[in-house]
Amino acid sequence: MKVLKFGGTSVKSPEMIRKSGAIVQAALAEEPVAVVFSAMSGITDQLAGVAALASQGNETYLQGLKEIEKKHISAVSELLPIQQQSSVLASVKMILNELEDVLQGLFLLKELTPKSRDFVMSFGERLSSYLITEYFKSIGMNASLTDSRKLIQTDNHFGNAAVNFDITYKHIAEHFKQVNNVQIFPGFIASTAAGETTTLGRGGSDYTAAIIAAAINADMLEIWTDVDGMMTADPRKVRKTFPLEQLSYKEALELSHFGAKVLYPPSVQPVLAKNIPLKIKNTFNPEAAGTLITEKSGNNQLAIKGISSIDVVALVTLNGSGMVGVSGFAMRLFNALAKHRINVILITQASSEHSITVAITPQDAIIAKHSIEEEFSRELQMGQIEPVEVEEGHSILAIVGENMRNTPNISGTLFSALGKNGVNVRAIAQGSSENNISIVISQSDTRKALNVIHEAFFLSGTKVLHIFLIGTGFVGGTLLDQLQRQAKYLLENHAVEIRVAGIANRRKMLLNEEGIPLSDWKALLENTGEPSDQGQFASRMHELNLRNSILVDCTASAEVVRLYEDSLKHGISIVTPNKVACSGPYGHYTNLKQIAARRGVKFLYETNVGAGLPVIKTLNDLTQSGDEIIRIEAILSGTLNFLFNEHKEGVSFSSIVKKAQELGYSEPDPRIDMNGVDVARKILILAREAGAKFDFADVVSENFLPAACRSAASVEEFFKILPEYDVHFENIRKETEAKGLRQRYVAVYENNTVKTGLHIVDQSHPFYQVEGNDNMVLFTTERYKVRPLIVKGAGAGAAVTAAGVFADIIRIANF
Incomplete structure (x- = not known):
């Protein structure tokens, strides 16, 4: 038997529900299937929103409720024949009435407990799975809906409940012995032993599917989403990503832990324990091969398999001379965090034993600080350790791959690529298995770092240069013409892609992260450019924070030269025929060169003397x-x-x-x-x-x-x-x-x-x-x-x- 799970985007509209139905029918033609559905796209967020509004005594929650009702009623009307609609609409209305009653209670009580929030959040999957089951029946499929809450039992940690696997597996196994048709389950939801509704955390529908697959020893778990598989990196942040054909369980677990959105981290674990293959497929492109996740890694040609990130983390550091050589500090630190159920994402400790740093979610930072300082209050009073440091505004990037252990210079490639783009690494963690290298960087550098690393490991040495040109006179205009003529040759023969991301002259300026078409740059600058402001141009360039950025100054302006220092500090290289900087005050000249050297970028001015002569x-x-x-x-x-x-x-x-x-x-x-x-x-x-x-x-x-x-x-x-x-x-x-x-x-x-x-x-x-x-x-x-x-x-x-x-x-x- 095969278990299929469809995410919110796969059932976001009647059209997509029909596509999902066709996929299920095709799978059913080959072997028995069970199917898990998420809520329709956006509904989970809407439910959270109306619950919050209701608990605040804000009557506008009723408008949100109407929008939820409208979406599901409309789906029934589009999916089902008219003669079948009345009974289904009645049942949908009954579920919605139950939701309305709960929200009315929150409105009157003006409180929202984790328990009541879980109950409200359950309605998304309950509604979607019901109406999809009725649609499947209408197209001739022998299907029935089973409420996951009857089978999956958890503790009462509402919002992210822990599964009791022994009881859950027993319930699921017994259930499947009694049925012989297509079983449809709402994802994400479960219940306590007392029958109270719980949820498995955001993305928990994957978890539901994995639990069911493991319980019945399925031949395969397929997760249907809106991408062609697990990608080499997040395509929303990185250009030129591509799907991976195969990953090992360990690689998938590492990538999902560090933010790969296709998989919810715990979802890999139940199938990993049972050695059940897992495949990521695209509902929008079902012909695509997808990504197969098994015990074996596959494709030994790739040194790393993927790059993932957690966009927002806080660093919490405990340090002090009193820690050196004293046992038990780490244990006490983690016990203090565990008391408040604070999840530690990354750990790093200096070999001197002088400090321990952990990365956690920012919302846990203050609680973590107070808990740790309470645990170490005596050492703080005696001056043996310093007050706990909390630093926010950071991200974690991780490169993952089982072949890393057999490939030299992985770390060198990683840190060289980052260093050349002015990305400072705040913390590093690597396990002895060498399957993962994790780094902590400034959140503002995340997109640039992801692209730089992706280029270094996956694009056969292709390097994208982002050019920001100030000055479109004789030299600047001619340079743009030369760049256009030579672009194809450089890409095909030297793996260098030139992307002019900004152009400015005295009158107009134009910036485009995706690149300005050089065949028409004059008209675009004149017709779509905004009034020129060199300071603003530089600020926008810094904010874009693109990898391999180069400021090209083709002016003779001292005003532009004043932009150099800050640009170099932002990790942007400078190329210029403008002699003002290098012939100005000697201290300024040497300062620019020193900043460039410290930041790992280039300050080149060959054309200051002799034009193009070396x-x-x-x-x-x-x-x-x-x-x-x-x-x-x-x-x-x-x-x-x-x-x-x-x-x-x-x-x-x-x-x-x-x-x-x-x-x-x-x-x-x-x-x-x-x-x-x-x-x-x-x-x-x-x-x-x-x-x-x-x-x-x-x-x-x-x-x-x-x-x-x-x-x-x-x-x-x-x-x-x-x-x-x-x-x-x-x-x-x-x-x-x-x-x-x-x-x-x-x-x-x-x-x-x-x-x-x-x-x-x-x-x-x-x-x-x-x-x-x-x-x-x-x-x-x-x-x-x-x-x-x-x-x-x-x-x-x-x-x-x-x-x-x-x-x-x-x-x-x-x-």
């Missing part, structure tokens, strides 16, 4: 491998090099400056490039990367731009004044070229000094041949003393800068 990476490779930097000599402004190379006979200097701005080679205000500030920032960054503790004031800069141009009130005013000096720049060009020389704006770091200025170079110098908007950096080191190591290439332009930013993003993906 200048900073090369310098870091030299210093980290032990080379000593003697001299750095560099052309660091692609803009200035472009100006000097393009300034030829017949072409005015002012027109070349305007062209550089239009091509995106210069800053929006070209004076930032032309007055040497941009070059000074870049050489300062290189000097700092080489180990110098300089500030911007330490850079000695020569400015070749006339004072009137520098002091212009606006960019527009600057372009009006600049043509007045075309003759000045033309004379310098002619004089230089007449001598066979060329102008170059050069930055030098040497002998603990940093200088920038206009240099005149001859054909023997490497800088002479630098063309267009190229940059060139010469590293003279102990290893490269005779001939410097040279990095050369395009050093300006939206495409190469965006490509450099893109490369930094990929470095984080590979981190």
Whole structure:
């Protein structure tokens, strides 16, 4: 015989009841069946609500009662032929009248005891099982309803009663000897020896089915729900989950204990004791294979089988030097909790014996604190232990799998994935069986942690990067285009999925956790974006708390830089061509790097110097491998090099400056490039990367731009004044070229000094041949003393800068 159990979503409507009936008929064609039903979806919560309202003297409970009545009356009308409806409706009305009488009593007494609450809660299953039985009869099924309260006996711990298995199994076995048709049972409910109605706890319908299956030694227990089986993780919190084909009883028990909603934890135990296979099936998709739970784990290819979580727990910690080496502390602690029936979800103890921490439900926290402090009152008075600490706002995550014991680096993968995403682990517990590793983290990190762990163990190394971009100008806009073009290649060839979750510019901002379609980002930002507020953008980014988040700053704004520190502290990596942070106060620069290192995230700014050229990476490779930097000599402004190379006979200097701005080679205000500030920032960054503790004031800069141009009130005013000096720049060009020389704006770091200025170079110098908007950096080191190591290439332009930013993003993906 097979036992089938249908959950609330499987009977939530007449349509679903019909589907459940078809499933039962198909099963019945192969072997005898017994069926357990939950209340219709939402009814249990409605019953709890009307009971509470009635006990508070609130007459609106009557409205809730009418809604419950309407749902069941409507179901009868839709499911049954008209000629059969009157008797069934009368019986349903009788049950509802009984419920109304009970609620009226609660209203008058203005109290709700656990006992009366259990009685009210029983009506959901009693109503659903009755009307479904009548529907089964109407379609020709030989079925009868048996009240579970007559068979399942419990103690009187109302709300979560404990089953007396000896008596219960005897009752069920005797009952089945006397029947030969389809037996239908209401789940969730039972009774005491005195006949008082009890409930088996939320999810107790699974338990009812497992108890019946165990009592009759069924061949199989099938639990029909609204998912395709037990998933690798909760699909409401984790993307790309998939159903597991097979689990062992132990794995299923571990997953259900730590919050897997498909199974109610005790439900596995009765069938486990009898070695009865259990299968999870989907009423909405009955053709799906489902998940088979047996003695064997199955699928040895998976190191872990699932990730589960308990969203809200409190940590209770007992600590003190008086605990060290003293026996009995743990026993007394757990006895104190047991007195108040407080369930301990997780236990962890330091090997020093200085502290014991337990995780419990938050509603038990205060009672637990008082109970423990009462038990240890003498030790508290003597100062041997500290007052009990209670910390709320935590979650428990657990990875489960029998193959963990045979697979190295499970813990390493787990903690590495969490650490790289800034998730702090507050407590850890692992049994010697190695079937489970449980961790306690901040509740705000739960969703991110689940996704990170799922990616690490189940998605073949696929990593999802969540990009938050500020700045959609030349560089930012080009980056978005590059991301779109390369997305498919990265996913298929490198298992990296790029998801742009936020875009902001000066006018609008748009955030979407699921990702903004890059094919239409401009229109979406313009038409659906909200007014831009960089502080709000950052706050929303922090609140989303998405795994592998990267803030990409493609502005030149100091205001955006002020968002860096808090973002790094939230576990968000930063990629930026914005030089303000790394060329600002030295303390701020080092602080950002230190925060990134502490939080296990990246702060990358390769494009601060040389656009897409690997200048900073090369310098870091030299210093980290032990080379000593003697001299750095560099052309660091692609803009200035472009100006000097393009300034030829017949072409005015002012027109070349305007062209550089239009091509995106210069800053929006070209004076930032032309007055040497941009070059000074870049050489300062290189000097700092080489180990110098300089500030911007330490850079000695020569400015070749006339004072009137520098002091212009606006960019527009600057372009009006600049043509007045075309003759000045033309004379310098002619004089230089007449001598066979060329102008170059050069930055030098040497002998603990940093200088920038206009240099005149001859054909023997490497800088002479630098063309267009190229940059060139010469590293003279102990290893490269005779001939410097040279990095050369395009050093300006939206495409190469965006490509450099893109490369930094990929470095984080590979981190």
